[in-house]
Amino acid sequence: MKPAAFEYHAPHTPAEAVDLVSRFGDEAKFIAGGQSLMPLLNLRLAAFEHLVDLRRLTELQGVRSDAIAVQIGATTTHATVGRDADIRRLVPLLARATPLIGHFQIRNRGTLGGSLAHADAAAEYPAVAMTLDATIGTLSPRGRRSIAASDFFRGTWTTALDPDELLTDITFPALHGRWGFAIEEFTRRSGDFAIAGAAVAVHLDDDARIERCAITVFGLSPAPIRARAVESDLVGRTAAETDATDLGVAVTAPLDTVPSDIHGTADYRRRVGAVIVARAWARALKEAL
Ligand code: FAD
Numbered sequence: 001m002k003p004a005a006f007e008y009h010a011p012h013t014p015a016e017a018v019d020l021v022s023r024f025g026d027e028a029k030f031i032a033g034g035q036s037l038m039p040l041l042n043l044r045l046a047a048f049e050h051l052v053d054l055r056r057l058t059e060l061q062g063v064r065s066d067a068i069a070v071q072i073g074a075t076t077t078h079a080t081v082g083r084d085a086d087i088r089r090l091v092p093l094l095a096r097a098t099p100l101i102g103h104f105q106i107r108n109r110g111t112l113g114g115s116l117a118h119a120d121a122a123a124e125y126p127a128v129a130m131t132l133d134a135t136i137g138t139l140s141p142r143g144r145r146s147i148a149a150s151d152f153f154r155g156t157w158t159t160a161l162d163p164d165e166l167l168t169d170i171t172f173p174a175l176h177g178r179w180g181f182a183i184e185e186f187t188r189r190s191g192d193f194a195i196a197g198a199a200v201a202v203h204l205d206d207d208a209r210i211e212r213c214a215i216t217v218f219g220l221s222p223a224p225i226r227a228r229a230v231e232s233d234l235v236g237r238t239a240a241e242t243d244a245t246d247l248g249v250a251v252t253a254p255l256d257t258v259p260s261d262i263h264g265t266a267d268y269r270r271r272v273g274a275v276i277v278a279r280a281w282a283r284a285l286k287e288a289l
Helices: 014-027 037-042 078-083 085-090 092-100 104-109 112-118 124-131 228-234 244-252 266-288
Strands: 007-009 028-031 050-053 063-065 069-073 135-140 143-148 153-155 166-173 179-186 196-204 210-218
Touching: 014 028, 014 050, 014 135, 014 166, 028 037, 063 085, 069 085, 078 085, 078 092, 078 104, 078 112, 085 092, 092 124, 092 179, 092 196, 112 124, 112 166, 124 179, 124 196, 124 210, 179 266, 196 266, 210 228, 210 244, 210 266, 228 244, 244 266
Parallel strands: 007 050, 028 050
Antiparallel strands: 063 069, 069 166, 135 143, 135 166, 179 196, 196 210
């Protein structure tokens, strides 16, 4: 099928893009890589009279980094995120998540900002943003905002963005020292969205005790969820004082909005999720040790 007819706009600045979407209201939508929006339009599950293409907004492309943070423009493609040397060095979890997203054709066009704005419950980048406490920069007719990742994802395909608000950049803290990271997921076929996934970051102190950690599950609730109670409980322990299998159960047992669909029942997803959390935890901890 082909999408319903729409008027195409190709602004050159973020301000112009925001102005267009704000002017046309509900009839307008930003389009970045089109990897989520175009299937919806082609299947006529959505229709907009105006599409505002973000590809010419050079301001929103690329990676800027220093010793403290890595800022990535919203229209930076997954492929660029996966191969950028600074991202691989300073935000390795983001780079490692990239090959898990779809197929290379999708990664060549899909954008980091599009993935966060689309907010699929089983998407990898939102989970990484939550795990690493990223900050999301936006622009709207009301000005600029910075939104913590923990406040950004509200539910399936739902975020803190207003309809006329453009996601402009994502900032990750540059993490130095004794960190370990891992992202694991279970999919039926390579490139599919995850049935269950987990992202982990763990930092050890000089005595090899857990100083900070973050565990996020995805595909197991309408939005990625941090296991904050479990994280707090782990602080101060050594590796020998943690059991990955128990931890997987502790993270997934309290989840009360696990989806049930053609890919698996809620109970199945929870059991798979527990194994995936255990694997991610063990791998991250091993890297930190
Ligand atoms: P678009 O499709 O252009 O836009 C998506 C939505 O975000 C639209 O509502 C649009 O208005 C909004 N938007 C885009 N950019 C902005 C912005 N800067 N500010 C405000 N709103 C914006 N994703 C995964 O995470 N994991 C997978 O395993 C995976 N597998 C896939 C498999 C297939 C076969 C396909 C087709 C897609 C898959 N995807 C997967 C989705 C892919 O990663 C998309 O690229 C991504 O979700 C959206 O990015 P995009 O740039 O293509 O956004």
